[in-house]
Amino acid sequence: MLVKTKALVLRGMPLGDQDRLLTMLSADLGVITVSARGIARSGGRLAAAAQPFMYGEYVLFQGTSRYSLNEGEVIASFFDLRAVRLTSMSADAGMVPEAAREVLELTLHALHRLMPNGKNPMNPELTEAIFLLKMLQISGLTPHLTGCTVCGSTAIDRIRFSFRHGGFLCETCESTDSSSIPVSTGVAKAMLYTLCAPMTSLFRFDLSAVQVGGFLNLVDRYASERWENRLHHKDSIYGGK
Numbered sequence: 646m647l648v649k650t651k652a653l654v655l656r657g658m659p660l661g662d663q664d665r666l667l668t669m670l671s672a673d674l675g676v677i678t679v680s681a682r683g684i685a686r687s688g689g690r691l692a693a694a695a696q697p698f699m700y701g702e703y704v705l706f707q708g709t710s711r712y713s714l715n716e717g718e719v720i721a722s723f724f725d726l727r728a729v730r731l732t733s734m735s736a737d738a739g740m741v742p743e744a745a746r747e748v749l750e751l752t753l754h755a756l757h758r759l760m761p762n763g764k765n766p767m768n769p770e771l772t773e774a775i776f777l778l779k780m781l782q783i784s785g786l787t788p789h790l791t792g793c794t795v796c797g798s799t800a801i802d803r804i805r806f807s808f809r810h811g812g813f814l815c816e817t818c819e820s821t822d823s824s825s826i827p828v829s830t831g832v833a834k835a836m837l838y839t840l841c842a843p844m845t846s847l848f849r850f851d852l853s854a855v856q857v858g859g860f861l862n863l864v865d866r867y868a869s870e871r872w873e874n875r876l877h878h879k880d881s882i883y884g885g886k
């Protein structure tokens with residue numbers, strides 16, 4: 646059976662001299678493995694469309710255990726080292742079928758902002774920070790940011806972030822985690838905006854360089870800690886709350 650789908654090529658692994666095994670993220674089909682036979686010698690459009698970081702329209706033959714690539718047409722191409730990291734997280738999160746569409750949308754928005762030729766380029770560190778936090782949210786790993794994660798207070802003058810408790814801390818509860826770090830108001834607002842904004846306006850704000858650094862450090866560390874852990878708590882990965 647032939648299926649037509651729009652997808653992003655996340656990875657391409659060589660299989661012998663001529664073939665390649667692609668990992669693709671499609672809104673309809675989720676994360677799929679697609680064999681691309683004879684791709685190395687085919688040249689032209691199909692070979693271009695089978696490169697990692699290509700987003701295109703593909704015609705796939707659905708076999709019993711795997712898809713194979715029949716036709717492909719590039720819609721947009723992305724390449725950036727930062728994209729490598731982003732897409733590896735997308736491959737992981739897109740494994741949850743219900744999340745595939747949202748993961749793909751988020752990944753495409755982020756990749757568009759990372760491209761220097763894009764219409765609206767964004768600070769790549771800010772792009773990465775927003776992507777990481779949104780991906781945590783899609784995966785059910787949202788940190789608690791709507792008040793103090795210990796006492797619930799929403800009137801916080803000096804906000805801190807606790808990696809141990811997984812959210813903001815108020816002045817009173819600061820002592821419950823000596824390893825918590827201060828969060829500037831700008832970063833706190835950026836984090837809340839990221840959680841609440843619709844996908845289309847997610848990557849549409851700016852921060853000072855210092856705040857971008859603080860934002861990325863915080864979510865990068867939080868994502869590294871929680872992303873690995875979640876593999877041990879598979880039931881709570883998606884829709885747990």
Ligand SMILES: [Zn+2]
Pocket residue numbers: 793794795796797798814815816817818
């Ligand atoms: Zn508190």
